[in-house]
Amino acid sequence: MTALATVGGAALGDKLRALGAFDAETCMSCGICTATCPLGIDVLPRQLLRHAALGLEQRIRDEQEVVFSCLLCRACEQSCPAGVHIAQDIRLLRRWLLEQGGE
Amino acid sequence: MALATADVVGILGDNLRLRGSVLPIPNRRAVHWTRGLELRRGGATVLYTGQMYQLVPYIERLVAAEQQLADSPLARFTGLGRRVNRIVNVSAFMGRPSRTERERSEEAPRRVVALLRGAGVEPGCLFEDDLYSGTLAYDLGLDELVAAHARRVQAVLRRHGVRTAITIDPHTTHMLRTIYPTLLDGWDVDVRSYLEVLAGALAPADALTAAPYASPPPAPVSGSGAAAVALHDSCVYARHEGVVEEPRRLLAAAGVAVLEPEQAGKFTWCCGGPAEALFPERALATAQQRVAQLRAVSSECVTMCPLCLVNLSKAADGAVRFRDIAEVLLDARGDR
Numbered sequence: 393m394t395a396l397a398t399v400g401g402a403a404l405g406d407k408l409r410a411l412g413a414f415d416a417e418t419c420m421s422c423g424i425c426t427a428t429c430p431l432g433i434d435v436l437p438r439q440l441l442r443h444a445a446l447g448l449e450q451r452i453r454d455e456q457e458v459v460f461s462c463l464l465c466r467a468c469e470q471s472c473p474a475g476v477h478i479a480q481d482i483r484l485l486r487r488w489l490l491e492q493g494g495e
Numbered sequence: 496m497a498l499a500t501a502d503v504v505g506i507l508g509d510n511l512r513l514r515g516s517v518l519p520i521p522n523r524r525a526v527h528w529t530r531g532l533e534l535r536r537g538g539a540t541v542l543y544t545g546q547m548y549q550l551v552p553y554i555e556r557l558v559a560a561e562q563q564l565a566d567s568p569l570a571r572f573t574g575l576g577r578r579v580n581r582i583v584n585v586s587a588f589m590g591r592p593s594r595t596e597r598e599r600s601e602e603a604p605r606r607v608v609a610l611l612r613g614a615g616v617e618p619g620c621l622f623e624d625d626l627y628s629g630t631l632a633y634d635l636g637l638d639e640l641v642a643a644h645a646r647r648v649q650a651v652l653r654r655h656g657v658r659t660a661i662t663i664d665p666h667t668t669h670m671l672r673t674i675y676p677t678l679l680d681g682w683d684v685d686v687r688s689y690l691e692v693l694a695g696a697l698a699p700a701d702a703l704t705a706a707p708y709a710s711p712p713p714a715p716v717s718g719s720g721a722a723a724v725a726l727h728d729s730c731v732y733a734r735h736e737g738v739v740e741e742p743r744r745l746l747a748a749a750g751v752a753v754l755e756p757e758q759a760g761k762f763t764w765c766c767g768g769p770a771e772a773l774f775p776e777r778a779l780a781t782a783q784q785r786v787a788q789l790r791a792v793s794s795e796c797v798t799m800c801p802l803c804l805v806n807l808s809k810a811a812d813g814a815v816r817f818r819d820i821a822e823v824l825l826d827a828r829g830d831r
Contacts, residue, residue, distance in 0.1 A: 412638075430765045430781050460500050461774050463781070464634050465730040465765035486636030490504065 404447040408484045416441040416481045418474050425468035425478060433458055437468055437478050444485060452485060453492070459485045500773060507772070508637045511644055516546065516627035518553055525549050526622045528601035532608055537655030538619035542611070542689075545628040545667030548603040548801045552592035555805060558775050603801065606821035607663045607689050613828070614696040618661055624651045628670035634769060642678045645670075649679055659685040661692055663821075665731035665738070665800045673735065688732070690799065690820070694741035697748050723752040724823065725793035727785065727807065728763035729800040742799055742820055749827035757788045764788060767810075768802035782810035790815050797823050 408414035419441050426438045435458050443451040452459065464479045472478065507517040525546050534542070592600075611618055626648050629641040648671075652660065662668040665688070672686035726746070732738035739760045746753050758764040767781030786807055789796045798804040799820045808817045 430767070430784065431770075431777060456500060457774075460504075460635070461770055461777055463730070463765045463767065463769045465769065466734040467730070467762070467765065470734055470761055483634065483636050487638060488636075490501065490636055493501070 404444060404449055404452070404488075408444065408481075408488055411487050412480065412484050413477065414444075414481055414484050415477055416445045419445065419476050420474050422473060424471045424473065425476075428467045428471050430463060430465065430467060431461060433461065436462060437482060440485070441476070441478065441481060444481070453489070456489055459489060503773060504635050504637070507635065508632055508640050511627075511629060511632045511637070511640050515644070515647070516550075517629075517631045518550055518557060520546070520550065520553055522623045524597065525625070527597070528604045529620055529622060532605065532620075534608070534618070534620035534622075536619060537621060537657065539656060540616070540618050540659040540661065541655065541657050542604065542608065542618040542620055543657075543660040543662050543667065543671070543686075544604050544625050545630075545662065545664065545670070546625065547628075547630075547664040547667055548600050549597075550600075550627070551801045551805050552596040552600050554771070554802075555596075556592050558771055600801070603819050603821055604663055606819070606825050610693055610821060610824055611661070611689060614693055616661075616692060616696070619655075619657075621651065621655055621657075624655065626651060628667045630666040630670050631772065633670065633674060638678075641674075645675050645678045649675070649682060652684055657684060659687065661687055661689050663689050665729040665736065666802070668738075669731050669735045688736070688738055688741070690732075690738060690741040690745060693824075694744050697744060722750070723754055723793060723795070725754045725756050725789045725796045726759065727756070727766070727789055727796055727798050727803055727817075728760055729798070729803055730763055730765050732799060733761050733763050742797075745824055746797070746820070746827075749824050751823060751827050754792045756792045766798075766800075766803040766806040768800075768806045771802075771806065778806060779810055782806045786811045786815055 405414060405417060408416075419438070421438060421442055423438050426434065426436065429436055435455055440452070440455060440458060443455070459482060462479070462482045464482065466479050468478045469476070510519055511517050528544075528549065608618070626644075628648070629644045632644070633641045660671055662671060668686060668688045671684065675684075676682045724746070726742060728739065728742075743753050756764075764785045765781055766785055767778035769778075770781065771778040789807070790811070794815050796807070796815055796817045797820050798807060798817055801819075804817055804819055807815075811817065
């Protein structure tokens with residue numbers, strides 16, 4: 393987890409964990425979440441969580457609209473084999489983006 | 496073009512901090528639904544609306560105004576709008592629903608009172624102290640503001656001696672039952688959806704005749720309601736709060752057959768409502784997908800959340816009739 397979190401040169405995961413129970417690093421990147429998402433946006437939520445786990449802050453900023461588009465409906469969580477708390481992770485990304493000053 | 500997300504979120508957050516709701520409505524409007532019901536003020540058990548049903552017509556007007564604004568040159572000035580909103584409640588000027596729209600939204604809590612009284616439950620009411628729960632602000636990540644607001648709600652409930660809050664929508668249920676305990680010290684209010692209260696009051700014989708997930712032959716019912724309906728589960732009730740069996744048991748016990756759409760129960764499909772404040776076009780597309788799933792089962796559909804009701808009704812554009820479960824339950828007993 394540490395190696396993943398530092399690839400992007402920033403421990404974004406640590407910043408998010410300071411805001412709440414962020415657990416995107418437990419994602420296996422299987423893609424069931426994206427397949428079950430009602431919105432049908434390919435970045436949501438698998439790629440978004442991968443970017444967060446890799447510490448790719450600018451990628452998250454670039455995807456701000458996607459972060460705020462999420463319905464938090466938990467259709468993804470219902471099928472997630474790793475039990476990732478996806479809706480909570482998305483909420484934490486929103487908090488982090490708002491603290492960054494948004495757009 | 497979409498309005499600047501940070502500014503819109505900022506306006507909603509400022510409203511919660513300064514005016515107690517993301518979309519403040521006058522107290523007289525928020526409590527108008529209580530007229531003539533002779534509800535007790537406060538007490539150990541109260542009906543807590545969290546203003547959700549009352550807010551729906553205002554949300555609809557605001558979203559329509561937002562869409563007009565987004566397509567105009569004024570869209571570049573949302574930052575200025577946020578600064579002005581700190582002084583003057585801008586949203587109050589953006590969306591004023593008609594009296595008919597307001598009174599339609601007030602029917603749900605009135606029906607819930609009738610249903611509870613029919614089950615022998617006489618709830619109190621907090622009237623102007625029945626505060627918004629902060630649900631949208633929480634979803635947007637405004638946790639500190641929501642925590643401060645939750646403390647106000649906690650103080651109000653303590654002042655009125657409330658031990659049990661009976662909620663009428665999934666979002667307020669989720670906030671008060673699951674989120675508030677994570678934000679507050681000493682939160683000890685027993686929170687139950689009215690659907691859980693009513694299902695718990697079903698006589699054993701009714702419970703035995705209820706057949707959730709089955710498709711029994713339509714039973715004759717009184718009133719103008721349908722004998723068989725497609726049931727749309729709320730994401731928040733089903734996946735966040737585990738309220739899945741209760742609406743099915745209640746409908747079956749009332750003689751209304753439940754027809755299950757393609758995605759039901761914990762695998763329900765979102766109505767798109769949570770995206771409406773920021774991305775109304777995406778919300779509509781999601782709702783249209785859900786309407787197609789429901790329409791494949793029945794042209795008579797039942798919802799249990801005010802946001803689901805308004806979003807799906809709008810997307811159906813008259814092709815499917817959506818009704819709130821409280822209306823269907825009352826109609827089935829010949830008492831609207």
